[in-house]
Amino acid sequence: MWPxxxxxxxxxxxxxxxxxxxxxxxxxxxxxxxWSRPAVTICGxxxxxxxxxxxxxxxxxxARLNLRVPPGMQAGDAARALVSHLHAVxxxxxAREG
Numbered sequence: 367m368w369p370x371x372x373x374x375x376x377x378x379x380x381x382x383x384x385x386x387x388x389x390x391x392x393x394x395x396x397x398x399x400x401w402s403r404p405a406v407t408i409c410g411x412x413x414x415x416x417x418x419x420x421x422x423x424x425x426x427x428x429a430r431l432n433l434r435v436p437p438g439m440q441a442g443d444a445a446r447a448l449v450s451h452l453h454a455v456x457x458x459x460x461a462r463e464g
Contacts, residue, residue, distance in 0.1 A: 368397035
């Protein structure tokens with residue numbers, strides 16, 4: 367639970383440019399959702415470029431992820447949970463580390 371200053375949902379929506387009618391994902395207060403939980407950011411994706419692409423399924427893709435771990439959580443535990451989740455939701459033969 368976030369012990370800092372409150373951040374009303376209306377203020378967050380305005381600050382983040384969330385459109386009317388779009389719901390926020392997650393539960394709890396905005397500060398809890400933003401600062402007290404792990405967060406994953408996709409930093410880069412390797413895939414075919416638009417120029418020279420074809421109407422075909424690419425057999426492989428890769429991405430670089432950043433995992434933000436909040437205070438009080440062990441980084442190794444958070445990393446293992448993320449890898450486990452990615453393996454569980456990857457299409458058949460999917461998620462590999464490296």
